[in-house]
Amino acid sequence: MSTRSRAVLLTAVAAAAALTLSACGKGGISGGGGDTNFVTGKNGIDTVPAGKRAAAPDLSGKTVDGKSLDVADYKGKVVVLNVWGSWCGPCREEAQYFAKVSKQYADKGVQFVGINTRDTSTTPALAFEKEHGVQYPSLYDPTGKLMLRFKKGTLNPQLIPSTLIVDRNGKVAARALEALDDTTLLKMLKPVLAEK
Template identity: 85%
Template sequence: MSTRSRAVLLTAVAAVAAVALSACGKGGISGGGGDTHFVTGDNGIDTVPAGERAAAPDLSGKTIDGKSLDVADYKGKVVVINVWGSWCGPCRSEAQYFAKVSKQYEGKGVQFVGINTRDSSTTPAVAFEKDHGVEYPSLYDPTGKLMLRFEKGTLNPQLVPSTLVIDRHGKVASRALEALDDTGLEDMIKPVLAEK
């Protein structure tokens, strides 16, 4: 196969994959039907009323710098989970906003946690965080096992990047399946932070 034919084939495969991935982010549920009790707003953010939220699964393990982390230890705080990979273009676009907003909410009852996925080693993940000024911890999940712990039909991270906001009681309040800027990120955090 010639270099040009190979390039055309790779472009076609990439286009099909992009269409498939974009289609995944519009459905609102993952892995099951039924009444999900969540609503997608005009801003693309899925939300669930406080009394109907599902508990976040066990999100614990080693961070990209080898430390132990358990998201359950942050119960009582609003937790922002960002699923990302150093290889992901949209993740690079949104990283500056996550670094900025995480600093703005420092000491205000909000904890940011990343979940780095599909990086074959921690080296590119550590470099990514350093390059983008990300100072909060990120769990290392190269095979996506943490993402699979979310129950079917809940606000689960279906794409990379995905962002979830977990309320003070450890329940998933909202989700975005696209790259966010600072405004979109704050649109997710503020209502949950305002809850009593």
């Protein structure tokens, strides 16, 4: 095997390993180093005190149904961001709970937004939403560009599924790197919703 072929093979193996590590799974660790200002609770939810939160990055683009969406338009509401893929087993497990809680909190100042990633077309994403009763919008992000906008060392989503709670001021308040049921989702959401 030539040196060039070996280098290409090693690069491909490294890329596959990176994709595997960030793929659909349960649980995970925080990225980055330095003082991130967040605390991981016993329930696997990372939180940041109100005065030390980082602003959410620009999260805008086309939804899986072709409409334009900018998460910044929801400033003043608490936003639940859920990163998911139709191919992801844990995403299918949690979808019913997100659909349920999004309906319960629709008139309480809460907006749910999905970020669909790694689906090669919108067809499976739309089928997933229909099957699981997901009625809130989802940005279509097949290559993961939106996730890369989160600064390293912040509460950036790193696994699929990941869930982030953005406070009324557009700052990331909490994160979970695993599939959630309605009880755990509400444990993340309620404290941020209670903030004035």
